[in-house]
Amino acid sequence: MAPRTPKRRSGPSRGPVVLVATRKGAWIFRADGSRRSWRTDGPHFLGQVFHHLVLDPRDGRTLLAAASTGHLGPTIFRSSDLGRSWKEATRPPAFPKAGEGEKGRAVGHVFWLTPGHPSQPGTWYAGTSPHGLFRSGDGGESWEPVSGLNDDPRYREWMGGPQDGTPDGPKLHSVIVDPRDPAHLYLGMSSGGVHESVDEGRTWQPMVQGMQVVDGFDPATITFHDPHCVRISPANPDRLYQQNHCGIYRLDRPATTWVRIGKAMPRSVGDIGFPMVVHPREADRAWVFPMDGTSVWPRTSPGGRPAVYGTSNGGRTWRRLDGGLPKRDAWWTVKRQAMASDAGDPVGLYVGTTSGELWASRDEGRRFTCIASHLPEIYAVECGEPAR
Amino acid sequence: MMVLIPSPLHSYTGRAEVEAEGATLDEVLRDLDRRHPGLRFRIVDEQDRMRPHVRFFVDGEQVFDLGQRLEADQSVQIVQALSGG
Numbered sequence: 001m002a003p004r005t006p007k008r009r010s011g012p013s014r015g016p017v018v019l020v021a022t023r024k025g026a027w028i029f030r031a032d033g034s035r036r037s038w039r040t041d042g043p044h045f046l047g048q049v050f051h052h053l054v055l056d057p058r059d060g061r062t063l064l065a066a067a068s069t070g071h072l073g074p075t076i077f078r079s080s081d082l083g084r085s086w087k088e089a090t091r092p093p094a095f096p097k098a099g100e101g102e103k104g105r106a107v108g109h110v111f112w113l114t115p116g117h118p119s120q121p122g123t124w125y126a127g128t129s130p131h132g133l134f135r136s137g138d139g140g141e142s143w144e145p146v147s148g149l150n151d152d153p154r155y156r157e158w159m160g161g162p163q164d165g166t167p168d169g170p171k172l173h174s175v176i177v178d179p180r181d182p183a184h185l186y187l188g189m190s191s192g193g194v195h196e197s198v199d200e201g202r203t204w205q206p207m208v209q210g211m212q213v214v215d216g217f218d219p220a221t222i223t224f225h226d227p228h229c230v231r232i233s234p235a236n237p238d239r240l241y242q243q244n245h246c247g248i249y250r251l252d253r254p255a256t257t258w259v260r261i262g263k264a265m266p267r268s269v270g271d272i273g274f275p276m277v278v279h280p281r282e283a284d285r286a287w288v289f290p291m292d293g294t295s296v297w298p299r300t301s302p303g304g305r306p307a308v309y310g311t312s313n314g315g316r317t318w319r320r321l322d323g324g325l326p327k328r329d330a331w332w333t334v335k336r337q338a339m340a341s342d343a344g345d346p347v348g349l350y351v352g353t354t355s356g357e358l359w360a361s362r363d364e365g366r367r368f369t370c371i372a373s374h375l376p377e378i379y380a381v382e383c384g385e386p387a388r
Numbered sequence: 389m390m391v392l393i394p395s396p397l398h399s400y401t402g403r404a405e406v407e408a409e410g411a412t413l414d415e416v417l418r419d420l421d422r423r424h425p426g427l428r429f430r431i432v433d434e435q436d437r438m439r440p441h442v443r444f445f446v447d448g449e450q451v452f453d454l455g456q457r458l459e460a461d462q463s464v465q466i467v468q469a470l471s472g473g
Contacts, residue, residue: 069396069430070396070441070468070470071439071440071441071442071468071469071470071471072396072397072430072431072439072442072468073429073430073431073432073433073439075426075429075430088426089426090425090426092429094429094433094434095434095435096434097434097435097436098435104434104435104437105435106433106434106435106437107433107434
């Protein structure tokens with residue numbers, strides 16, 4: 001029986017926190033129980049580049065932040081009191097020193113943070129640019145490379161170099177821990193495929209069957225596969241969803257072939273985008289934020305009309321959800337980490353734009369309101385339930 | 389010797405000029421890190437390469453080698469060549 005995400009009913013007390021990581025610092029938005037009123041806490045670390053800010057669901061008060069600063073090297077900041085105070089990691093993620101004559105890798109920035117399994121308090125995973133996977137066993141204080149991935153010769157080939165991947169470097173993202181089994185992991189690599197480990201990261205296998213690649217390229221070449229965001233259903237951890245450079249997919253394990261459910265999206269909108277969000281309690285429900293993937297790939301809202309698209313049947317059909325969003329002339333880009341849900345009933349959805357606006361829906365996407373504007377470029381939006 | 393610290397690193401040192409000891413630039417940076425933990429990794433990567441856009445000067449002369457030998461009466465200046473918006 002899969003563990004269930006606890007349902008939080010609306011009430012007069014405290015609501016969720018929404019954690020916003022931007023190119024110029026971090027903000028924490030704290031809701032009341034009704035999620036109608038939001039209190040702004042920030043900026044934290046103004047001027048520092050924050051790629052991800054995540055609340056540890058195991059204690060409801062520990063925050064980890066992936067940061068870099070101007071041209072300084074990357075680091076991790078940790079707060080054990082929901083952002084009131086911060087402490088830097090003593091040993092941030094770093095590749096091992098290369099041997100004589102070898103070309104060594106250096107972490108450019110930490111891109112993705114994932115809390116470990118509930119049975120392993122203090123365990124965290126970090127994905128980096130260039131591609132690298134790191135693990136902490138002490139709450140983010142010190143980090144070790146996951147050699148089973150980083151040093152596997154096959155993976156070294158698939159990871160590519162600085163000229164591959166996204167403009168500011170290839171990303172290792174979507175690190176997923178199966179809620180039923182701490183040894184069962186998934187991850188995605190921009191221009192590097194989706195991969196699975198069943199032995200806590202000691203060995204990995206590609207899982208790209210059924211995924212399409214850009215026309216004219218060979219899908220048998222792992223490096224041509226470009227997952228943008230992979231999510232597991234908390235309600236049914238055998239179900240995975242994926243927003244890819246080439247469409248939206250679903251995979252029901254133990255099957256190993258992804259099914260392109262984005263084919264059911266309206267042709268005028270397409271099924272290209274970056275983020276994907278899955279309902280915390282219903283495996284058939286998920287949301288995407290489509291972007292224009294035609295011609296030169298503007299990666300803005302198709303037609304300048306931003307919308308979330310939601311499915312309630314595992315991707316067989318999709319429904320446009322744009323209540324409250326601008327109806328025209330809004331050329332939004334939403335990055336792969338910049339859409340999130342809370343555990344409320346109904347579920348709250350949160351979308352952060354590169355133009356610095358944070359939009360929220362209290363009713364699973366039917367109507368959105370802007371809860372913050374004029375922020376710096378938003379890189380990531382996460383949601384968490386703070387400890388009482 | 390005195391080491392001039394750029395403002396993005398003042399969160400480690402608390403001030404713009406600090407003391408550090410060492411016979412080479414590398415030793416000075418390692419001593420700085422002992423006194424101000426975490427500072428070195430922000431300016432030198434895990435392969436012991438100076439990070440891009442961070443510049444090191446000794447008595448006003450730019451140096452590119454962490455093995456550069458230093459005299460006790462010299463001073464080190466670290467500069468972040470900040471660029472972009």
